[in-house]
Amino acid sequence: MHKTHDNIPIIISELAVKALLYEVSATPKPGLVDRANNGAHRDMDFYTFIDSSVGLGQYFSEIVHLILDKYEDRSDPEIYLAPNAFFSDLQALGIEAERKMFKVTNHVNTHKGAIYALGLITCAVSEWLCIHKERPQSPDIFIKEITDRVGVYIQPVLTEQFSKVKEAHTYGEAQYRTLGLTGARGEAASGYMNARKWGLPVIEEALNKGVSLNDALIQALLVLMCHLEDSNVIGRHDYKTLELSQAKAKSVIDAGGVYTASGRHAIQQYDLWCIENYISHGGCADLLAVSLYLKLLSDKFYDKN
Numbered sequence: 001m002h003k004t005h006d007n008i009p010i011i012i013s014e015l016a017v018k019a020l021l022y023e024v025s026a027t028p029k030p031g032l033v034d035r036a037n038n039g040a041h042r043d044m045d046f047y048t049f050i051d052s053s054v055g056l057g058q059y060f061s062e063i064v065h066l067i068l069d070k071y072e073d074r075s076d077p078e079i080y081l082a083p084n085a086f087f088s089d090l091q092a093l094g095i096e097a098e099r100k101m102f103k104v105t106n107h108v109n110t111h112k113g114a115i116y117a118l119g120l121i122t123c124a125v126s127e128w129l130c131i132h133k134e135r136p137q138s139p140d141i142f143i144k145e146i147t148d149r150v151g152v153y154i155q156p157v158l159t160e161q162f163s164k165v166k167e168a169h170t171y172g173e174a175q176y177r178t179l180g181l182t183g184a185r186g187e188a189a190s191g192y193m194n195a196r197k198w199g200l201p202v203i204e205e206a207l208n209k210g211v212s213l214n215d216a217l218i219q220a221l222l223v224l225m226c227h228l229e230d231s232n233v234i235g236r237h238d239y240k241t242l243e244l245s246q247a248k249a250k251s252v253i254d255a256g257g258v259y260t261a262s263g264r265h266a267i268q269q270y271d272l273w274c275i276e277n278y279i280s281h282g283g284c285a286d287l288l289a290v291s292l293y294l295k296l297l298s299d300k301f302y303d304k305n
């Protein structure tokens, strides 16, 4: 265990909740809930997300405790446990967190995708800290090792999980059948490749250029929107609508995104267009939170210790 951090469950769960709060606070997010409006959502607002985020702190710290307990008695201190040593316990925590979220939000899906994604990353970072005694070699290696580990959990079960489903109940399940898309599960199986390629580097580049954290998050969201096959957009509409919205996101970036006055105007127009056309890239919002969570974790365990 990393020597400098005694209170790992609290430290990690605070970072996860912070990532969720920063994501919903970033404004303006086209079609999504933010501080200015509810985007293309009729059943939730900024405060629903605050309630939902705050309610998830316990879940994240329970995951850390689960992993600390499992690693306490391991025979070889430097080797990862097989995922089946903890995965069913992790799933049980995820299902319970979803249940609590729906209770807090009055049956609205604020964070189902985030419970899954940030839960998996929380598990992987907790394992990493149990295995490694020293700080990471570099932030990039740290992030790669954590996200690769999530891939190790999910790759073997990806198709098996979909094939077990008799009748599609979610957008993700329906789109696997009709389009072969793997949605939130596929992102995890890839080791969060989209967040690592389009989310995190854009946040870092923008911060290096001196823009605010808010604007860095918006720029990263726009880039994610260009690339992610978001099951929310397809589920409400179809693949063509996704392509249309992605082309709009690209034109906003071409106009300068957060970096120019015309780019910022284009973001506002795109938000109005998403609202009018009932388009929400909810999966991109989740991957923005993933990107930010990875950054907060690497800042904590690499740069600033």
Ligand SMILES: CC(C)(COP(=O)(O)OP(=O)(O)OC[C@H]1O[C@@H](n2cnc3c(N)ncnc32)[C@H](O[C@H]2O[C@H](COP(=O)(O)OP(=O)(O)OP(=O)(O)O)[C@@H](O)[C@H]2O)[C@@H]1O)[C@@H](O)C(=O)NCCC(=O)NCCS
Pocket: 090, 091, 092, 094, 095, 108, 109, 110, 111, 112, 113, 114, 115, 116, 117, 119, 120, 170, 171, 172, 173, 182, 183, 184, 185, 187, 228, 229, 230, 231, 232, 235, 236, 280, 282, 283, 284, 285, 286, 287
């Ligand atoms: C494996 C699960 C994630 C279950 O998956 P499901 O089959 O439900 O999968 P998906 O539909 O693929 O997505 C689940 C949520 O993930 C977000 N998401 C969507 N596309 C992507 C993507 N390409 N990459 C990553 N993430 C994605 C999405 O979250 C957003 O949607 C919310 C709104 O959704 P919804 O209410 O359905 O839609 P609306 O249009 O607003 O509603 P209507 O008006 O149409 O009714 C929004 O807030 C975003 O957050 C998806 O919701 C997982 O849940 C699971 O297995 N859980 C069990 C526990 C477990 O195993 N845990 C593992 C350890 S942690």
Ligand SMILES: Nc1ncnc2[nH]cnc12
Pocket: 023, 024, 029, 031, 032, 033, 034, 039, 041, 110, 111, 280, 282, 283, 285, 286
């Ligand atoms: N800000 C947001 N708006 C809508 N759906 C979301 N899912 C996660 N974050 C979201």
